[in-house]
Amino acid sequence: MPPMATVSHALRFAQRTARMRASTIREMLKVTQQPNVISFGGGLPAPELFPTDAIADATRAVMNEYGPLALQYSVTEGTPEMRRWVAQRLGHRFDMDLSPSNVMILNGSQQGLDLIAKIFIDPGDQIVLESPSYLGAIQAFDAYQARYLTVETDDEGMIPESLEHVLEHADPFPKFVYLGPTFQNPTGRTLSRERRERIVAICEKFELPILEDDPYGELRFEGDDLPSLLSLARKATVIYLGTGSKIVAPGMRVAWVVTKSADVLEKIALAKQAADLQANSLTQYVFHRYATSDQFDEHVRTIVRTYRERRDVMLDALAEHMPASTRFNRPSGGMFLWVSLPGIDTEELLPVCAEQRVFFVPGVFFYPNDDVHDGMRLNFSNAGNEKIRLGIARLAEAVRGFRK
Ligand SMILES: Cc1ncc(COP(=O)(O)O)c(C=O)c1O
Incomplete structure (x- = not known):
């Protein structure tokens, strides 16, 4: 066999790859x-x-109950069962009204960071971040050529005065603020209740959307649960990300985005269709089965x-x-x-x-x-x-x- 031809021309990658x-x-x-x-x-x-045995049992039960339906293409927004479960669980946790129509199921919350970046960020746009911030979010935003405004933090998380100062001087005005208010990655810090209220109020005043990333909120060792920014907002647009990765298993890639903004959810659905059509049907059914069992x-x-x-x-x-x-x-x-x-x-x-x-x-x-x-x-x-x-x-x- 002749040797494979080597590529002789230079590959003209998109500019966005320069920061990947x-x-x-x-x-x-x-x-x-x-x-x-x-x-x-x-x-x-x-x-x-x-829960390997329980997931094996749940998979068998899903096959018996749904059969081909669990292996077929499904809707982009996610299975009705999973959307309902997320709306109920979060509605209960945060004492707020949520409907399945506020929820979309994702292939990991990391996908949510990518899709949200995709619908908001034009090259050169500014995003507000805590300093320090989750590296995976920075990577997702980098791919859309974002620039960053960073806000100071201390043991209670983001400092509201610093956020206000940054927003007053921001030019161009940022597209959103990204926050990990509860047991943040990387610091493990939690934003105090008072600061949550103040940060939501500041974002309402400046009409700045909030991206709230909450993969760890259910892993509380002591103290009382704090309200999510999603539940505190009256006028602000809050886009909340949650995931099954830390409470069941990351390999299942079952996660969710929740927002009261129908416009945002619709844009995310369009972006998701182009990216992967839908989240994995089988793992959504299996996750739901396990999460609604007595063992969960x-x-x-x-x-x-x-x-x-x-x-x-x-x-x-x-x-x-x-x-x-x-x-x-x-x-x-x-x-x-x-x-x-x-x-x-x-x-x-x-x-x-x-x-x-x-x-x-x-x-x-x-x-x-x-x-x-x-x-x-x-x-x-x-x-x-x-x-x-x-x-x-x-x-x-x-x-x-x-x-x-
Ligand atoms: C803050 C934060 N956001 C998002 C993710 C992504 O999680 P997943 O895509 O597994 O839902 C992680 C993973 O470690 C994380 O720490």
């Missing part, structure tokens, strides 16, 4: 698959808690109990092993905590940690505009207690070695 870079984190995570490596880097749920609420409680214990183990280990100058927070839910090592560039620390076979994500990646180098994101959901203790001891060893 291989995620350093994803590249790094490949290394963490090696044995004996303890990774606090990824954002993975605990695989041993996946107990399953979520088990996840919460397990992650709470892992957070505590990690906090104890940090207090025991890390140098006294280390600062870290105590998130009341979710999967991440944030560590600051004053005077240390955590990106430079990473190779030393690789020698110790422990990984984390350097904080600098989560800042789209600012150079903040002393932070790190630690995930506490994926590794068991023993591994957490050992991993933090290794991390402390690396920090001491780095300082010498």
Whole structure:
């Protein structure tokens, strides 16, 4: 056989690809698959808690009950069963009126970030972000050539005065603000109730739509639930993203976007049709079957109990092993905590940690505009207690070695 012809012409990719870079984190995570490596880097749920038997049973039940319907093309908005379930669960959680027509089912909430970017962002448009912010959102917005206005944060999340200041001086005026108000990725912080009200009021005053990303809200370890921005808004357009990834399993890719704006939902539906026609029918049926079973609420409680214990183990280990100058927070839910090592560039620390076979994500990646180098994101959901203790001891060893 003759050898395959090599491509000789230059490929003329679209300009938007210029900002699509291989995620350093994803590249790094490949290394963490090696044995004996303890990774606090990824954002993975605990695989041993996946309800594998129950999902197998639910799949069989769906095949018996729906058969070909669950394997056929379906509507872009999602199955009526899933839309109803989301409207009821969120309506109950946030004490608000929601109807299935406010809900669309997505292939992961990451798809929601992409579709929302697609319908709002023209090249050069500005988006308001917390500093630091979720890297996957920055990646999604980068692909549409967004620019960023960043708002200062502290332990209670976004600072309303800083948001107001940014909006007063913004030119061009931003398209929306993206927020993770509850157990934020990457910091684990939660926006206080008072700030939620103030931020919604500011967005109403400036007529700025809010993109509320809430993958972790059901993973609360202590304290009372707080109202979502979606439920607080009177006039503001809030587009809320939720997901089954952290309460059932991310591989199912079942997630949802919820908004009272019919115009926004219609545009997302058009964008979704062009992207993938619809979310996976089979996993929507299976997810719904499992989520409406007696086992589901107990399953979520088990996840919460397990992650709470892992957070505590990690906090104890940090207090025991890390140098006294280390600062870290105590998130009341979710999967991440944030560590600051004053005077240390955590990106430079990473190779030393690789020698110790422990990984984390350097904080600098989560800042789209600012150079903040002393932070790190630690995930506490994926590794068991023993591994957490050992991993933090290794991390402390690396920090001491780095300082010498
Ligand atoms: C803040 C945030 N948003 C969205 C996602 C995407 O989740 P999924 O696409 O699995 O629903 C993640 C995943 O870790 C996340 O942390």
